[in-house]
Every structure is written in structure tokens, then in C-alpha cells.
Amino acid sequence: xxxxxxxxxxxxxxxxxxxxxxxxxxxxxxxxxxxxxxxxxxxxxxxxxxxxxxxxxxxxxxxxxxxxxxxxxxxxxxxxxxxxxxxxxxxxxxxxxxxxxxxxxxxxxxxxxxxxxxxxxxxxxxxxxxxxxxxxxxxxxxxxxxxxxxxxxxxxxxxxxxxxxxxxxxxxxxxxxxxxxxxxxxxxxxxxxxxxxxxxxxxxxxxxxxxxxxxxx
Numbered sequence: 001x002x003x004x005x006x007x008x009x010x011x012x013x014x015x016x017x018x019x020x021x022x023x024x025x026x027x028x029x030x031x032x033x034x035x036x037x038x039x040x041x042x043x044x045x046x047x048x049x050x051x052x053x054x055x056x057x058x059x060x061x062x063x064x065x066x067x068x069x070x071x072x073x074x075x076x077x078x079x080x081x082x083x084x085x086x087x088x089x090x091x092x093x094x095x096x097x098x099x100x101x102x103x104x105x106x107x108x109x110x111x112x113x114x115x116x117x118x119x120x121x122x123x124x125x126x127x128x129x130x131x132x133x134x135x136x137x138x139x140x141x142x143x144x145x146x147x148x149x150x151x152x153x154x155x156x157x158x159x160x161x162x163x164x165x166x167x168x169x170x171x172x173x174x175x176x177x178x179x180x181x182x183x184x185x186x187x188x189x190x191x192x193x194x195x196x197x198x199x200x201x202x203x204x205x206x207x208x209x210x211x212x213x214x215x216x217x
Contacts, residue, residue, distance in 0.1 A: 013207055017046060026072060029103045033070035036099055042072035043140060043166050044208040051138060054162055055080025060135035064127075064156065065089040066120050066149050067141030071100030073166075077138060078109035087113045088127070088134075090120045090141070121145065124152040133158045139165040143183040146190035154199055157216040163200075165190065169210035 010018075026045065034040055043051070055063065055077060061084060063077050068091035077087050087109075091097040097115040104113055116123045120141055137153040139146060146165060153163045168174065168191055173184045194202045194212045202214035 013044075013046070020045070020049075025107055026075060028106070029070055029072045029075060032099060032103055033072070036070070036095075038070055038096065038099070042069060043076065047166065047208060047211055048073065048076035050211075051076040051164065052080040054164070055085075055136055058135060058160070058162060060162075061085045062132075062134045062158075063087045063136045063138070064134040064153070065138045065140075066124075067091065067139070068097050068100040068115065069140075070096065071103035073138055073140060074100055074104055074113060075107055075109065077136075078104060078107075078112050081112055085112060088132075089113055089115050090123045091115060091117060092119060092141075093117075121148060121152070124149070124156070127156060128152070132156065135161050137161065137163045139163070140167065143167065143170065144186045146186055147193060150190055150193060154197075154216055159216065161216045163212075163214045163216065165194070165212040167209045168194075168204060168212045169206065171209060174210075 023045065026048065030042060051073065061082060065074055065077060065087060068074055068089040074087060074089055081087065089100065094117050097117055101110065101113065101115055104110055134156055135158050139149045150163065168187060170184060170187055173179045174187050174191065191212065194200065194214050199217055200214040201217060202212065205211040
């Protein structure tokens with residue numbers, strides 16, 4: 001194959017992404033994230049569409065998000081909710097939650113979202129004390145606590161709830177055995193539990209930065 005032809009071949013992700021028209025609402029959120037000097041690490045647009053589809057397919061009414069950032073994933077989740085649906089979003093940084101709420105209000109979702117500020121593990125323990133349960137979970141926060149978040153999600157899950165975790169490949173670090181950072185080891189533990197826990201049935205998607213999907217039995 002010539003060098004020219006090699007250079008013209010797109011990645012599967014790039015090729016498939018170009019099939020979809022730009023989403024102006026999500027582009028607005030992403031622009032606001034950048035303008036506020038926040039990390040541009042929102043869920044991939046293709047996975048954002050998948051989140052919306054999941055919420056609709058299982059008719060989820062109570063959704064829990066761990067990691068709000070600027071509201072990109074929150075908007076995708078809210079798009080799938082029914083009129084009486086609700087998203088609880090956990091975020092450690094008040095300024096991130098404030099921007100996320102502002103962005104979702106602009107899209108008409110403000111009344112569907114409850115933000116809880118502080119350490120996610122503390123918020124999860126409080127939700128358990130309150131007797132709250134959920135139909136869908138999206139985990140996209142600090143990687144060191146992914147195994148803890150997964151355990152809490154299982155405990156807070158309604159029967160048949162779906163748990164989704166983003167960034168399970170950590171840009172190639174989880175499958176590089178020479179890397180032994182605490183966050184990478186934690187993600188490996190999360191991936192193993194997703195694959196083997198008898199309380200779950202699951203699969204993983206390797207595109208973008210990897211996505212874990214599990215159903216609570």
C-alpha cells in the first residue's frame with residue numbers, strides 16, 4: 001500500500017463519527033467547558049448517544065451520575081429521561097457543578113437534575129442512608145475509586161439496573177503491564193470485577209477510551 005493511501009485511511013472512530021451531524025447543544029457545552037479552563041475530557045459523542053439510548057431503552061426514571069464536569073454527559077442522560085425522570089449528579093468541585101447546571105438549564109433540563117457537591121463516596125453513603133435506588137449509573141470520575149463506585153452502584157441498584165463506566169482503557173495504560181500507578185491498578189480491578197462479578201452480566205467496548213456496560217442481576 002502506498003504511503004498516500006495509508007495516510008488517507010481514517011480510524012474507525014473518526015469514520016463513523018463523521019456520519020453524524022454536529023450536535024450544536026453538546027458543542028455549546030464543550031465550548032463552555034473550554035472557556036472555563038476545565039479539562040476537555042467529556043464522554044465521546046458516540047458514547048453520549050449510547051447513554052441517551054440506554055436511558056430510553058430501559059425506561060430509566062432514576063439516574064445517578066458520578067462526575068458532572070461541565071454537564072456534557074448529564075445532557076446526554078437527561079435527553080433520555082421521561083418527564084418525571086430525575087438525574088442525581090455527584091461532583092466534588094462546586095464550580096464544575098455550577099457550570100454543568102447552567103448548561104443543562106440552557107437546554108431545558110434544569111428541573112430534572114439534583115447536584116450533590118463533595119466527595120462522591122460520602123454522597124453515595126448518604127444516598128444509601130436515604131434509601132435511594134437507581135435504574136442507571138454512569139461512572140466517569142476519579143479512576144482510583146472506580147472499584148468503590150462500582151460496589152456502591154450495585155448496592156444502590158434496582159433489579160436490572162445498568163451500570164456504565166467510561167475510560168476503562170485509560171489511553172492504553174490499563175493494558176500496559178509495565179504501568180503500576182494506583183489509578184491504573186484500580187481500573188484493572190474495576191475491569192476484572194465488571195467481567196467476573198456474579199451479580200453482573202456485562203460487556204466492554206474498546207472504541208475511543210473504552211466503555212464498560214453491566215446489568216445488575
